[in-house]
Amino acid sequence: MKIDFFECNYFHQLNSFNIELYTIKNFHNHSESYWQTVEEDVNNSMMAEIKDADTEDHENIVDAYVEDLINAQSTAPRFHRETMLVSLYCQAEYTLLEYCSWFNQDVMGKDSNFDKLSRHAVLDNISRYMQDVMGFDLTSFKDEWEYLKNIKLIRNRLVHSNGKVGKKPMKIESFCEQNVNFRIQNGFIVLWKGAIDDAINVLMKLLHKLENENQLFIGRHQEKFGAFEHTGFNNV
Structure with missing residues (x-):
């Protein structure tokens, strides 16, 4: 049966998500820049006060700014990155x-x-369907798929245990050892500044490779059944 693939809902899913990822990445970068600016402003204000103050007052000045510094350097960016990854x-x-x-x-x-x-095992179900029904070559996006599975493990830890690695940490530890943007500190997963950009870039690569597999499927289908031909509009 000939199919007008452009009219199919599935045909546009990957591209729509890819466009959304660009918007998400832009939002994320603005957020990272904002908290970096806040940190610099707080630090500059603190140093200006210290410069004009007597030595015995320095500790009190630092104490007055320390909470704002921690929020700008750690608490707010960490919450943002964890929320973004989930x-x-x-x-x-x-x-x-x-x-x-x-x-x-x-x-x-x-x-x-x-x-x-x-x-149950959602990603395994999806990849099995892509291979068995859609005829996708799973090896063509093996690395990106494995990355996504590790992100799911991290997502689960963030949601259910506030990032605590907990039992059976081998897979997460191995992933963090290979990726400088994800670390484990004191038994908790820490997302560094480049973590979200890294995740978005890998997702974009995955979508690109899935689209390539889809084009190969369409080619096989059209070779077997023929390409759909639009009749166009008759001139009046």
């Missing part, structure tokens, strides 16, 4: 579920399989 993973998972679900309806002519794929 949201990014949730949005990525939902997009991939929608992608497969619409493919099942648009191309396979079947009911939505969103609920079926979202049970």
Whole structure:
């Protein structure tokens, strides 16, 4: 059966998410810049007071600014990055579920399989569907997929234990050892300044590679059934 892929809902899912990622990245960078500016302003104000004060007053001045410095250097950026990572993973998972679900309806002519794929090991279900039904070569995006699975582990720790690594930490420890933007300090996962940019960049690479696999699928389908031809409009 010939299919007008451009009219299929699934066809636009990946590109729409990719566009959203650019907006999210821009928002994230503005937030990081804001807290860096706050830190610099607080530090400059503190140093200006210290410069004009007697030595015996220096400690009291530092004490007056220390909470604001901690908030700008650590508390606020950490909360922002953790929230961003959790949201990014949730949005990525939902997009991939929608992608497969619409493919099942648009191309396979079947009911939505969103609920079926979202049970238990979601990413394994999605990759299995992509391989078995869509004919995607999983090795072409193996590294990005493994990265996404590790982000899910970190997301789960952030949501359920405030970032505490807890039991069976081997996978998370291995990931953090290989990625300078994710660290473990005192048993807790810490997202460094580059963590969110790193996650977004990997997601963009994943979407690009999935789109390549989709184009290969379309080519195979059209070779077998022929390309859909638009009749256009008759001149009046």
